[in-house]
Amino acid sequence: SAVISQKPSRDICQRGTSLTIQCQVDSQVTMMFWYRQQPGQSLTLIATANQGSEATYESGFVIDKFPISRPNLTFSTLTVSNMSPEDSSIYLCSAMGGGGTQYFGPGTRLTVL
Amino acid sequence: ELKVEQNPLFLSMQEGKNYTIYCNYSTTSDRLYWYRQDPGKSLESLFVLLSNGAVKQEGRLMASLDTKARLSTLHITAAVHDLSATYFCAVTGGNAGGTSYGKLTFGQGTILTVHP
Numbered sequence: 001s002a003v004i005s006q007k008p009s010r011d012i013c014q015r016g017t018s019l020t021i022q023c024q025v026d027s028q029v030t031m032m033f034w035y036r037q038q039p040g041q042s043l044t045l046i047a048t049a050n051q052g053s054e055a056t057y058e059s060g061f062v063i064d065k066f067p068i069s070r071p072n073l074t075f076s077t078l079t080v081s082n083m084s085p086e087d088s089s090i091y092l093c094s095a096m097g098g099g100g101t102q103y104f105g106p107g108t109r110l111t112v113l
Numbered sequence: 114e115l116k117v118e119q120n121p122l123f124l125s126m127q128e129g130k131n132y133t134i135y136c137n138y139s140t141t142s143d144r145l146y147w148y149r150q151d152p153g154k155s156l157e158s159l160f161v162l163l164s165n166g167a168v169k170q171e172g173r174l175m176a177s178l179d180t181k182a183r184l185s186t187l188h189i190t191a192a193v194h195d196l197s198a199t200y201f202c203a204v205t206g207g208n209a210g211g212t213s214y215g216k217l218t219f220g221q222g223t224i225l226t227v228h229p
Contacts, residue, residue: 043203
């Protein structure tokens with residue numbers, strides 16, 4: 001199994017600022033993803049973090065708002081840019097391990113004032 | 114577009130009773146996942162179901178998959194309070210090597226409360 005850590009675990013930010021979330025996996029994985037969970041809602045895929053190339057974004061999410069980096073097979077970052085209160089959510093990274101299981105990080109709880 | 118629907122969305126159970134959560138999905142998928150989420154916590158992987166007729170059991174939880182009906186069930190046997198949580202099913206829309214591989218579409222979640 002893969003163990004995933006995220007930093008920060010939570011943050012309170014002001015409108016118009018940006019926050020970068022880090023995701024570290026304890027082993028090399030081919031696929032990493034970023035999800036958003038809005039309050040009381042299910043999870044929605046933001047993008048696939050591709051190693052060495054640009055991330056692949058889902059409908060409704062754009063690179064200017066959610067730039068993603070993935071410099072190697074164990075690490076990725078998601079930036080939430082020019083934040084508004086509507087961005088208040090839990091952001092989770094996931095990684096696909098052996099056997100097709102997807103593991104999730106502990107999440108970053110973001111509150112935008 | 115792949116859609117995943119769970120029912121019920123809210124489930125209040127008495128301890129010791131049995132119940133089933135249903136997960137329907139709209140298009141062909143090669144794997145189905147069940148996760149548990151406790152309040153304020155991340156997702157805990159419960160089961161990965163890979164083929165038609167697959168059945169997996171862990172403790173009081175048993176999951177099954179019928180790919181022809183595009184239906185998975187999560188059966189709870191003799192519920193206990195510790196099972197209180199939100200349960201999500203999720204489906205990946207593609208096969209290995211495809212553009213949708215690994216991308217999970219989640220159901221709405223079922224909030225399970227087990228009371229004495």
